[in-house]
Amino acid sequence: MIKIRIPATSANLGAGFDALGLALDYYNFVEMEESDRIEINSTDDVKIPTDESNLIYISARDLFEVCGRKLDGLKIVQTNNIPMARGLGSSSACIVAGLVGANHLLGNPLTTDDLVNLSAQIEGHPDNTAPALLGGIVTAVFDGRQVHWVKQEVYTKLKFYAIIPDFELKTELARACLPKEIPHKDAVYNLSRAALFSASLLTGKFENLREAVNDKLHQPYRIELIPHCQEVFDIAYSHGAYGVYISGAGPTVMAIADDRNTYFAGKTRFSLENAGLASWQVKELSIDNVGTALI
Numbered sequence: 515m516i517k518i519r520i521p522a523t524s525a526n527l528g529a530g531f532d533a534l535g536l537a538l539d540y541y542n543f544v545e546m547e548e549s550d551r552i553e554i555n556s557t558d559d560v561k562i563p564t565d566e567s568n569l570i571y572i573s574a575r576d577l578f579e580v581c582g583r584k585l586d587g588l589k590i591v592q593t594n595n596i597p598m599a600r601g602l603g604s605s606s607a608c609i610v611a612g613l614v615g616a617n618h619l620l621g622n623p624l625t626t627d628d629l630v631n632l633s634a635q636i637e638g639h640p641d642n643t644a645p646a647l648l649g650g651i652v653t654a655v656f657d658g659r660q661v662h663w664v665k666q667e668v669y670t671k672l673k674f675y676a677i678i679p680d681f682e683l684k685t686e687l688a689r690a691c692l693p694k695e696i697p698h699k700d701a702v703y704n705l706s707r708a709a710l711f712s713a714s715l716l717t718g719k720f721e722n723l724r725e726a727v728n729d730k731l732h733q734p735y736r737i738e739l740i741p742h743c744q745e746v747f748d749i750a751y752s753h754g755a756y757g758v759y760i761s762g763a764g765p766t767v768m769a770i771a772d773d774r775n776t777y778f779a780g781k782t783r784f785s786l787e788n789a790g791l792a793s794w795q796v797k798e799l800s801i802d803n804v805g806t807a808l809i
């Protein structure tokens with residue numbers, strides 16, 4: 515069995531809708547070997563599809579097809595730490611695991627670029643799949659066929675606090691609520707802030723992040739689908755977060771804080787409890803610069 519480690523990801527980073535994402539040190543693990551039938555298990559009690567509708571299996575089969583090979587079956591063992599449908603890249607982690615695992619089983623015929631392209635084709639957008647594969651912060655443009663990307667490693671003492679509710683929000687629903695068209699000035703509003711976000715993160719101008727995470731493309735619509743989201747934003751800012759945004763399609767809220775803000779997690783938990791929001795978990799994370807790895 516090969517064993518693959520895949521990081522969670524946080525996409526959009528506020529204004530960079532479908533374009534920016536970063537990898538975090540919170541991992542799923544997938545063990546895999548070729549077999550003459552499908553045998554899928556998990557090491558935890560997370561409910562996963564155990565037939566050919568399993569996303570790891572589908573992605574592995576797609577890669578085999580691209581390479582002109584037929585996949586008869588696979589033995590897969592999943593460890594599902596990344597919570598599902600919470601905006602932390604759990605489906606991208608499955609896609610990337612299937613592709614990297616299948617590529618390895620075939621002797622690595624596909625390049626990293628091929629894997630970045632294929633994973634975005636399966637997911638439909640590149641901002642979770644590319645950082646899950648590559649690690650770091652990834653800027654990615656998907657032209658429908660190919661991803662044009664840059665990965666930058668981030669060496670910062672910033673902490674990313676994932677504030678995770680106990681309910682799910684499916685990406686399809688969170689995309690269906692978005693407007694079909696936006697005014698020109700809103701497009702300028704977003705593209706300037708998306709550019710400001712990565713430049714500020716990479717140069718240490720963290721005081722810009724609060725402005726950089728504002729956007730007019732998705733968060734104003736999604737906040738309506740996430741009960742108490744604004745209260746969670748306000749709590750995180752009241753404890754000194756540099757920037758707070760909806761992670762991916764939500765419902766997780768991501769707060770970026772300085773590692774010298776020692777009691778950020780404790781203070782945030784305390785305030786959540788006082789506001790009757792104790793079911794939201796606070797998880798302290800850092801950027802993963804490695805991406806998916808065979809271990």
Ligand code: HSE
Binds near residue numbers: 526532533639685688
């Ligand atoms: N960019 C995507 C979205 C990320 O916001 O819908 C979630 O898959």
